Amino acid sequence: MSEPYLHPGPTSFWFRYFFSTDHKVIARQFLWSGLSFLLLGGLLAMMIRWQWAYPGQRVPLLGLILGGDGAITPSSYTGLFTMHGLIMVFWAITPLLIGAIGNFCIPLLIGARDMAFPRLNMYSFWTFALSAALVVAAFFAELGPATAGWTTYPPLSTMVGAPSAGQTLMVAALFIVGASTIMGGINYIVTVIRFRAPGMTYMRMPLTVWGLWLTSILNVLFVPILGSAGLLLLLDRLAGTKFFIAGAMVGRAAGDPLLFQHLFWIFGHPEVYILILPAWGVIGDLLSFFARKPAYWYRGTVGAMAAVTIVSGLVYGHHMYVAGISPMLGLGFEILTLAISFPAVVLFVNWLHTVWQGSNRFAVPMLFALGTVFVFGIGGLTGLFLGTISTDVYLHDTIWVVGHFHLTMAAATFLGGLAAIYFWFPKMFGREMDPTLGKLHFWGTIVLLTAVFVAMHVAGYAGQSRRLYDPFQYGFLRHLAPLNRWTSFAAFALGAFQLPFMFNFIKSAFAGKKAGANPWQVGTLEWTHAPSPPPHYNYQAIPTVLRGPHEFSDPAILQALGKDWVGQAEELPSASEAKVAAGA
Numbered sequence: 001m002s003e004p005y006l007h008p009g010p011t012s013f014w015f016r017y018f019f020s021t022d023h024k025v026i027a028r029q030f031l032w033s034g035l036s037f038l039l040l041g042g043l044l045a046m047m048i049r050w051q052w053a054y055p056g057q058r059v060p061l062l063g064l065i066l067g068g069d070g071a072i073t074p075s076s077y078t079g080l081f082t083m084h085g086l087i088m089v090f091w092a093i094t095p096l097l098i099g100a101i102g103n104f105c106i107p108l109l110i111g112a113r114d115m116a117f118p119r120l121n122m123y124s125f126w127t128f129a130l131s132a133a134l135v136v137a138a139f140f141a142e143l144g145p146a147t148a149g150w151t152t153y154p155p156l157s158t159m160v161g162a163p164s165a166g167q168t169l170m171v172a173a174l175f176i177v178g179a180s181t182i183m184g185g186i187n188y189i190v191t192v193i194r195f196r197a198p199g200m201t202y203m204r205m206p207l208t209v210w211g212l213w214l215t216s217i218l219n220v221l222f223v224p225i226l227g228s229a230g231l232l233l234l235l236d237r238l239a240g241t242k243f244f245i246a247g248a249m250v251g252r253a254a255g256d257p258l259l260f261q262h263l264f265w266i267f268g269h270p271e272v273y274i275l276i277l278p279a280w281g282v283i284g285d286l287l288s289f290f291a292r293k294p295a296y297w298y299r300g301t302v303g304a305m306a307a308v309t310i311v312s313g314l315v316y317g318h319h320m321y322v323a324g325i326s327p328m329l330g331l332g333f334e335i336l337t338l339a340i341s342f343p344a345v346v347l348f349v350n351w352l353h354t355v356w357q358g359s360n361r362f363a364v365p366m367l368f369a370l371g372t373v374f375v376f377g378i379g380g381l382t383g384l385f386l387g388t389i390s391t392d393v394y395l396h397d398t399i400w401v402v403g404h405f406h407l408t409m410a411a412a413t414f415l416g417g418l419a420a421i422y423f424w425f426p427k428m429f430g431r432e433m434d435p436t437l438g439k440l441h442f443w444g445t446i447v448l449l450t451a452v453f454v455a456m457h458v459a460g461y462a463g464q465s466r467r468l469y470d471p472f473q474y475g476f477l478r479h480l481a482p483l484n485r486w487t488s489f490a491a492f493a494l495g496a497f498q499l500p501f502m503f504n505f506i507k508s509a510f511a512g513k514k515a516g517a518n519p520w521q522v523g524t525l526e527w528t529h530a531p532s533p534p535p536h537y538n539y540q541a542i543p544t545v546l547r548g549p550h551e552f553s554d555p556a557i558l559q560a561l562g563k564d565w566v567g568q569a570e571e572l573p574s575a576s577e578a579k580v581a582a583g584a
Contacts, residue, residue: 009536019126021118022536023103026125028428030099031421033132035505038092044084046495051077053488055470074469078147079166081467083138085150086170088410089271090177091132096417097278098219099128099184102212104428105420106188108526109206111197111545111569113538116190124183127176134173141166149467151264152233154244154257159237168237171230178227185219188212197525197569199545203299204568206524206549208420210302211281214309215274222270222313229263261323265316272409273312276376279416280305280347283369285549286419287351289522290366291358292564294550296350304343304350311340321392330389337387344380348373359553359564363520364438368419371446372412378450379407382457400460403453411449418445418501425505426519427526430533431512437504444497448490455487521565524549528567543569 010016020026050059051072058070072080103121107114115121138145143164148157152171155161192213196205205213232243243255288295295301317325317333351373360366382404385391395401418441425433459480464471471477471484518527526534529543551557551566558564560572 019122021114021122023107023115023118023121024428024534024536026121027100027102027104029125030095030103030128031428033128034092034095034100037087037132037135038096039502041084041087041092042495042498044080044087046492047072048077048080048084049488049491051080051469052471053485055472075144075147077469078149078467079145082146082149083135083170086146086174087135089150089275090174091135093275093410093413093417094177094181095128097275097413097420098181098212098215099125101208101278101282101417101420101424102184102188102216104424105208105526106191106212107195108427108530108534108538109209109524109549110192110195110200111525111529111539111543112191112195113542115187116195117187120183121187124180124187127180127183131173131177131180134169134176138166138169138173141169146170151268152230152260153264154233154236154260155246157233157237157260158245168234171234171237175227175230175234178223178230181219181223182227185216185223188216189220197542197545199569201545203302204545204548206281207284207295207298207301207305208278208281210305211277211279211284214305215277218270218274218277218309218312222267222274225263226267229260229267233260258323261320262316265319266313269316269319270312273308275409275413276416277305277309279372279413279420282416282420282423283351283372284347284354285524286365286369286423287354287373288550288552289520290361290363290369291355292361292552293354293358294548294552296353298548298550300346301350304346307343308340308347311336311343315340318387318392321389322396334387334389338384341380341384341387348377348380364433364435364442365419365423365520367439367442367446368415368422371442372415372419374446375407375415375450375453376412378454379404379412383408395460397465398460399456399464399466402466403456403460406453406456411453415445415449421505423520424526425508426515427530427532427534429509429512430515430531431508432515432519433508433512434504437500441497441501441504444500445494448494448497451490452487452494455483455490459483459487521563522549523547523551523565523567523570525568529569545569546571 010020010022017025020029047059050057056071059072103115106112141164143166145164145166146152146157146162146169147164148162148167152174157167157171192205192209232241235241236243236245244257244260245254246257284295284301315333315337317329318337321330321333355370382400385395386401386404422433422438425431460466462477462480464477464480464484472481515532517532520527525539525543525545530538545568547566547568549568551568553564554566557566557572566572
């Protein structure tokens with residue numbers, strides 16, 4: 001590619017760090033924003049766990065901001081779990097995995113100099129920032145923040161159920177963050193289709209790119225449905241319309257609250273895969289990189305991820321088994337829900353086969369990748385009981401659902417995101433993170449995180465309902481108080497084990513050891529053809545891709561180059577090239 005395609009670098013401080021169109025700067029903006037909201041959402045979770053351990057008692061330290069005696073009230077409790085859920089899904093995990101990792105990795109991994117639409121990329125972040133400002137403002141609303149639950153079901157989310165301006169601000173924030181997500185999704189899709197380097201065929205793309213690309217397709221298809229539901233709900237709250245107001249309440253010209261549930265879950269179940277697909281892609285690459293083996297059945301993994309993407313839009317009804325849907329319709333959703341397990345099993349087996357008898361290097365990214373596989377496996381098994389109607393009827397309103405949801409959508413995406421941060425940190429900042437602190441962070445996180453969410457399954461199986469301010473007011477649940485208290489202690493310790501990561505991340509970003517050109521010894525383009533950190537144009541000359549991303553432990557490569565890996569665009573001596581081609 002010739003010199004005119006090198007877009008000019010920023011010329012001022014503001015356009016370098018704030019209003020930048022460079023995908024790497026925008027990735028860091030999403031990263032810092034996501035980490036900030038992850039901290040906020042985590043603090044809200046600690047307050048929820050305190051309430052389950054010591055119902056109605058004063059909250060240490062954080063209780064000072066609640067006013068009065070510093071105890072959590074029933075009203076503030078509903079605000080806590082509502083804001084926690086919404087923040088974690090839309091303003092923590094989404095910007096970390098999709099906004100930060102997606103923005104940073106896609107152009108670099110496919111050999112592009114930037115996104116297809118750099119200005120749209122900038123607008124995407126600042127639209128996200130506007131939504132984030134509304135989220136913060138919701139905490140300071142006169143009657144408190146949103147209290148209708150993270151699913152925002154009417155009539156709880158109407159002006160009758162949640163009269164606070166905080167609820168209105170959160171619905172508006174959801175609509176705006178959806179617009180940001182659609183902007184990013186369009187950019188990612190077009191960039192992958194049109195801006196791949198010469199020779200970068202679809203079957204030579206890293207699995208990380210596949211995960212992010214498929215996620216973007218789901219975002220563009222299904223986020224508008226959530227946006228439509230949010231817009232109609234805003235009209236109900238502000239303009240007096242009745243899209244989701246039951247007819248018995250307002251007369252004949254009325255809508256139906258169940259309509260919102262359908263719209264929400266048509267988006268909501270694909271959202272599970274919108275968040276986990278990038279993590280699947282990341283760990284598919286990392287397991288190969290650190291096992292020093294080609295990713296087992298690469299095409300099968302890609303096909304399984306594509307199959308999950310397609311079927312994910314057809315299974316939403318299992319969230320509504322107890323909402324009164326037709327039994328025949330429920331049976332169809334049950335069959336589809338169980339069917340989506342098959343491609344997930346293909347992925348799981350491929351991951352295990354990749355690390356089996358590999359020359360495994362247990363660096364920090366590899367540990368977090370293996371942790372992702374572990375928690376997703378447990379969460380997937382517990383989800384089978386929610387996919388079948390007979391067991392879901394009993395478990396649906398218990399915290400078994402909360403434990404399952406957190407293992408598959410929260411824990412797996414959280415650990416997958418951390419694996420990605422530890423792996424690409426040297427490329428993003430040009431410095432290394434402390435591996436000792438990283439391993440301390442991993443072991444504390446994986447043990448305590450598993451303990452917390454598995455214990456929630458136990459309490460749910462025993463009948464503890466979710467959303468209860470004080471479950472132990474019910475006699476049949478009082479024997480679960482010690483279990484909840486010990487689970488909360490584990491959750492507090494889990495929060496404490498995030499402090500080494502925070503220290504490690506901030507210290508390393510500004511004063512860490514300078515990173516080498518290719519510290520992980522892998523062959524993808526960003527590690528072999530771009531310095532750390534890359535310049536604003538990424539590649540002085542666009543590389544020509546010759547092979548896939550997982551070329552490890554080939555005897556011909558070892559003989560020719562004296563190493564167990566080869567770059568995607570690395571040329572070999574002609575004789576060695578012939579041997580490699582013959583082996584392929």
